[in-house]
Amino acid sequence: MTGHSPQPPTSHTLAARHVTLAYERREIVHDLDLDITPGTVGAIIGANGCGKSTLLKALARLLTPTHGAVTLDGKAINTMPTRKVATIVGLLPQSPMAPEGITIADLVSRGRHPYQGMLGSWSDEDDRAVAHALEVTGLADLADRPVDEVSGGQRQRAWIALALAQQTDILLLDEPTTYLDIAYQLEVLDLLSELNATEHTTIVMVLHDLNQAARYTDWILAVKDGRQAYFGTPDEVISERMVAEVFDTDARIIADPDTGLPLMLPGTRHSLARLRGDSHGEHAQTATNHDDNLL
């Protein structure tokens, strides 16, 4: 599929070099560095308002740094032709808008925008890319259904399919699981990790759920007040100290009994009180359920 692209997959490197980002004069992100290894899945985590979405926008060249630069293959991304960048880096923002009455196939086909010429002539390759995106996201049978008539999970998959039709080697997603129930959240994350496994797409997403970040990513960047607080593999980053520092919350971290990956048990006063009386195995159960309810 990605054989269409002139470059072999995962050859593109996206990086932030001493990036400072500001709205007006208010600095949101300060002197932040990030090297995104091609072919990896990464998460940016942090408290609300810490600057993680702002950083993602800058990585997608939607914001120009006041200092430093976001580079794509070593060149400042803001100086590159935006349509060229759109064939390498895709962005799924937090709340995109679906025009009323648009069908899933029509929505997904808009992901081909950067490949179309002045008059927007539609090619066989466009057809193939859209068909493939619908296939991979399991939406082929729903292609002619209006987006506003399908379930929340299907709609989110349609947006991801749009990003897939864009055929970029790097895909940036801003909280792709927000507003979805737990089954759909996992469905979306599974889809993204399949995409990474089969097409070697580099994926960077802003995530809220630390346990999902631990399960689905190769690296995690924890941002606090616009600065890098922690960076590394989930094992290195997810710690009681990190949760305390970045989220100002008490938590226990245990090893996931199935995967051995770090599992966070959020320590609200309420759940801590309940945890004290329980046996160890049930701790995780109670705590994660509680976490889900909060989402």
Place this chain on the structure above:
Amino acid sequence: MRSFNDSRDVPRSKGHAPSAGEHAYRRAAFHALLIVAIIAACALSVMFGARPVGLDDVIRAFSDTSADDIAAEAIQLRVPRTVLGLLVGAALGVAGALMQGVMRNPLADPSILGLNSGAAFAIVCSIAFAGLSTPRQYIWVALLGASLTAVLVWLVGSVGRSGPTPLKLTLAGAVISSALASLTSAILLPRVDVISTYRFWQVGGLSGGRFELMAPILPLFAIGFVLVLWSARHLNALALGDQLAAGLGVSMTRVRVLAWAAAVLLSASSTALAGPIGFVGLVVPHAARLVVGPDYRRIITASMLMGPLLMVAADVIGRVVTRPDDVEVGIVTALIGAPVFVMLVRGSKVKEV
């Protein structure tokens, strides 16, 4: 109309639904129907009026240029009038679609954005203070007034760090429009003679349509329509939200400025030639959207056909119902457009932009 989108019964197309055979077939049939209706409306427009002429007279007038009886004279007046109707209808319909797309506002149309009040203000000033009085002068004054107002609305709507957002542009248009309307009234009220001259311009209509008046404005229409063709697919990306559009490689400012410029060129030129004609720019794109769905390339094509049809048909009706007097087209478009639109809306709720 709903069934157009609700195609669960239609065999699933591979990938790109727009290319699905049935949809394409229905659209082609719809366009063919519109074109036939436009041709019929044009024929009626040349035949009917204070002095109806037969189809044979029309054919004779076109084949024998030396004919100079009263029938031929009537036809010579009605042909440019019909052409103006086609031009203005297409321009206003498309300009409305563009503005709704750029502003993502279903109520955006040339008059709501202050273009008509800008033109009216300039006309009133030119009559009251400069003593201008010929249609040729009014054309350039109206064009200037509408264009300057559009630039002003854009500048006011772009103040602040987020740039020209749809909401700020709409507000700026509404505010400037009201301010200019007040100023226009203030200038008019003490000047009875100006009121009577201005009144004729203000109603808006096609009766002043003459080829020698239209000719100098044609290049502006041409530029406008070319920019429209360029904008259409970008408006499709813009409709997904600013961030996603930017991620798809759309240069937001360029698209907004050029689409805006196209809409201004088209609607200001229309206002200059035919006076302020409301309703067409608002209703035609919505009617088009109800029939062809949310793709701006199709909305614009359909608007380009539905606008002229509404305009020419309204003009014919205006000439026929109160014969031998004319009811100007601006009044009739609203009178026949409103019930037609209500019928469309009853069939399916109006689509958000």
